[in-house]
Amino acid sequence: MRRPKIIVVGGGLAGLMATIRVAESGVPVDLFSIVPVKRSHSVCAQGGINAAKNQKGEGDTTAKHFDDTIYGGDFLANQPLVKRMCEAAPGIIDLLDRMGVMFNRTPEGLLDYRRFGGTLYHRTAFAGATTGQQLLYALDEQVRRHESEGKVKKYEGFTFLSAVRDGAGMCRGICAMDLRTMEVKTFAADAVIFCTGGIGAIFGRSTNSVVCTGSAQSALFQQGVDYANGEFIQVHPTAIPGEDKLRLMSESARGEGGRVWVPKKAGDTRPAKSIPENERFYFLEEWYPKYGNLVPRDIATRAIHRIVYQEKLGLVGQAAVYLDVSHIPRETLDRKLEGILEIYEKFLGVDPREEPMKVFPAMHYTMGGMWVNADDQATTVPGIYAAGECEYQYHGANRLGANSLVSCIFGGGLAGTAASRYAKNLEMGTDGVDSSVFDRERQRQEALNQALISQDGDENIMAIWRELGETMTEHVTVTRINKNLEIAYNKLLELDQRFRKVNLSDRSKWSNQTLNFARELGNMLVLARVITIGAHARNESRGAHYKPDFPDRDDANWLKTTRAKWVNGEIQLNYEAVDISQITPRPRRYDAAK
Amino acid sequence: MAEKQVIVKIKRQVSPQGAPYWEEFALTWRPAMNVIICLRDIAENPVTRDGKKSTPVAYDSNCLEEVCGSCAMLINGKARMACSALVDKLEQPIRLEPMSKFPVLRDLAVDRQFMFESLKRVKAWIPIDGTYDLGEGPRVAPETQEKAYKLSTCISCGSCLEVCPQVTGTSAGDFVGAAIISQVRLFNMHPTGAMHAHERIGALMQPGGVQDCANAQNCVAACPKNIPLTESIAEVNRQAWKQAMLGWLIG
DSSP, X not given: OOOOOEEEEOOSHHHHHHHHHHHHTTOOEEEEESSOGGGSGGGGOOSOEEOOOOTTSSOOOHHHHHHHHHHHTTTOSOHHHHHHHHHHHHHHHHHHHHTTOOOOBOTTSSBOEEEOTTOSSEEEEOSTTOHHHHHHXXXXXXXXXXXXXXXXXXXXXXXXXXXXXXTTSOEEXXXXXXXXXXXXXXXXXXEEEEOOOOOGGGGSSOSSOTTOOOHHHHHHHTTTOOEEOTTOEEEEEEEEOOSSOOEEOOTHHHHTTOEEEEESSTTOOSOGGGSOGGGEEOHHHHHOTTTGGGSOHHHHHHHHHIIIIISOOSOTTSSOXXXXXXXXXXXXXXXXXXXXXXXXXXXXXXXXXXXXXXXXXXXXXXSOEEOOOTTTOBOSSTTEEXXXXXXXXXXXXXXXXXXXXXXXXXXXXXXXXXXXXXXHHOSSOGGGSOHHHHHHHHHHHHHHHHHHHHOOOSBOHHHHHHHHHHHHHHHSSSSOOHHHHHHHHHHHHHHHHHHTTBOOSOOOSSSOHHHHHHHHHHHHHHHHHHHHHHHXXXXXXXXXXXXXXXXXXXXXXXXXXXXXXXXXXXXXXXXXXXXXSSSOOOOOOSXXXX | OOOOEEEEEEEEOSSTTSOOEEXXXXXXXXXXXXXXXXXXXXXXXXXXXXXXXXXOOOOOOSSSSSSSOTTEEEXXXXXXXXXXXXXXXXXXXXXXXXXXXXXXXXXXXXXXXXHHHHHHHTTOSOOOSOSSOOOOOOOOOHHHHHHHHHHTTXXXXXXXXXXXXXXXXXXXXSOOOHHHHHHHHHHHHSTTGGGGXXXXXXXXXXXXSGGGOOOOOHHHHHOTTOOOHHHHHHHHHHHHHHHHHHHHXXX
16 A cells, blocks of 8 residues: 655744644654754743633633734734634643643643733743743754654754655645755655745744745746745834844733833933933833734834834934833843843843843734635645645744744644645656656756856855845845836845855865855845735735835735745746634724623 | 954864874954854865864854754853854954763764754654644643743753763763753643653653762853753652652552
C-alpha cells in the first residue's frame, strides 16, 4: 500500500500545530525551518490569546468574539470560518493548558484573562508578557515528543526555494537549500503545508524577526499560488524605535491599564514625571471615550501619527509619544508584564516602572497573505496548503490583538487535518511521479544560485534592502496617497533592475548567508509590488488601509477581496465578493459602544 | 572632526575544519548601536580596518529582542546575546568570538543541536493523550505558576553550557548542562508532568546527568533570563537522590 507523506514548511505556531495534527493522523511529516523551530518568530508574540471563556462573568460569548473580530477587521474577512475559529478558541485554550502552558492564574487556580484592544471583555489568556514564546514552546515540546517517536523528521537550517509541480500542476514536493552546505535538494511529499509567517523585512525595520521576509510566499506566488489582500498591513501603535529592529511594546501594557499621552504644550522639555496630570493630553481616552487606550491598532496608530505630524505634539527631539505604566503597582507589573518591561529596560537603560516609555508605531503584521479556500486552508495549487500569518483568511482589514495566536493554532490544525486527508485520498501519490520532475526543479534553482554567485555587478544587497524598506515604510504603511504609491512602485521597478546587478560579497559554498539573503531579497521585491499595487487600486479607507483622498469605507465598490495572480511575469489583480452571510456590515466606530 | 568609531575584532573561521583567524573592522558610531548593528554594517561594507576586502560575518540571529536565543556568542570573552549587547556599554575594541563549547559552523555561528537532543533524552514535555477536546487542564496555584513560568522562559541560548566547566563535549553522555536540568524541574512541577517525573529523573541519573554538576554556579550568573538554575539543580538533585533511595529500598 502507498504510504502518504507530508511536508510542513515553517516551524512557528501554525507549522507546529499542523505537524502535530498530521503526526496524529498517522502520516509521517518532514518539518522544514530556517531556524531551529524553537527560535521561530512566534516567540515574539507577547500579550496573549483570545477565547471567549467568560471567566470573569461578564457575559462574554463566542458570538461576541466573532462580532468583535469581524467588526475590528472592518468586514473584509469571509465570515463562516472566522465564526468557526471563535467557536474553537475556548477548546484551543484548554488544549494549550493541558500541554502545560504556564498561563497566569487567578487565586482559585483558574486561568486569568485580561483586556485587549477592540473588545470590552476580559477575553485574553496570557503567560506573563511572553505568551507567544510559551505557546510555541508547548507545541515545540509536543513535536519533539513525536520526533522522538519517529513520526516527525526535522530539517532545521533549510530554506524553502520552490514547490515541485508536476505536468498537471500538482504540488509533489519542495525544493530547499541546506543553509550549511548550500546544497539544493528536492524532497517528495503528497501535500505541503506552508506556515512561513510574516513579511516584516519588506518594510526594512519592523517588529518582525530576521527570518520574516515573505520569501516563501512570494516564491509560491510566482509559481501560481494567488495572494490575497496584500495591501492590508498592520502598523502596531506602540514599539520602541531602533536601528536594527522596532521592538514591540505589547498592547497588554494598555490592557493592564497603561495610558498613552503627550504633554499638552508643544515643545515641553520637562521630564515626563514632573508634568502635572492636567497638563497631559490623554488623546486616545479623549477621542475614543468608550474604548480609550484599547481602540484597535489601526485607530491608535493613526491617532499617534495625527498627534505627531498634524498636531505637532510629539515628544521633543523624537517622533514618539508616551506609553505610561508607571502608575501601576510594581508587583502587578512584574507579575503580568515583566517580559516586555525587561526588553525596554535592557535596550534603553530606562526602567519603565518609573519612567513613561517612549514609543512610536511600527510595521507589525500582514493581514493579507496566500489565498486559501473557505473550508480547509487549501491554496490555488492542488497539494499546497497554508496557515498562520502567511495566509489571508481570518483578520480582514485589521487584526485584533491576541487573535493571531488563535488563528495560527486553528488554521494550522485545520490545514494538518485537511492535508492528511488529501494525501491519503490521492489517486496517484508523489512516488508515482517521474524523477525528471524533481531534477528539473532542482536544476532551475541551482542555476539561479549560480547566476547570483558568479555575476559581476556593482550593487550591494544590503543597500537595495535598505532602500526597499525606506520606500515601503514611507509610502505604503499608515497613510497612502496614490501619487506616492506610484513613486513607490517605480522605485520598486528600479530596485528590481538593480537587483539583477548585485555583486555578492561572499561567493563561498559553505554557510553563505549572503547568497541566502539575496534569494530572499529577490522575492521580497516581487511581494512589495503586490502590496503596493493592491494599495494603489483600492480607492477607499478600510481598517489598516487609509487613504486621506478616499477617507470612507466604500462597501458599494470595495467590499471585496483583492486576489493577486502572477500571469506571465506580471501581477494581475482580480476581486471576489466577501462572504457576509453571518453579520451584516455596519459602520465601524470606536468612539461609542457598538 | 573625525567621526567617532567603533572597533570590532572578530574571530573568524570559514568552515568547521578551517583554522580560526582574527579580523578587525572600524565602523561609524551611532547612538543605541548594538553588536547586531555592527555585524550588519560589516555586511554592507565588508572591508577590514586595514582596507582589505573581506566577507560578511556569519552569525545566528532572529528576534533581536532576546527571546529567541539565537545570537549568543562571546562578547569581550563573556557569553551573552549580541542583540542586547549595547556598544556604548562595551569596552573597545569589542572582541567577538563563537561560543567555545559548541562546534563552530562558520565565524560566529555554532551548532547547538546537543541541547535539543538532550531535551529529547529527558522527555521535556507533558505527555498529552491527543489534541482532541478533553476539557480543561489541571488547576495550578498562582504561586506554582509564577515559579514554573520563570523556568519556562529558557531560550536555549546555551550560555549556561558555555560557562560550565563540566560541559566538555556535545556527544551523548556528556554533561547536559543547567538549562536541561531546569527544564526537568519545570515539567516535574506540572500536575500532569509529575505523573512521569521518574522517567525524566531516570534520564538525568544516566551518564551526563545531574550528578555531573560540580556546583561551580557559573550558569546562574550567565543566564540572560535570570532563571534560578542552581535552585533547579539542587531540586532535581534532591529528586534524583529520593528516586535512587527508593529504588534501592524497593530493590
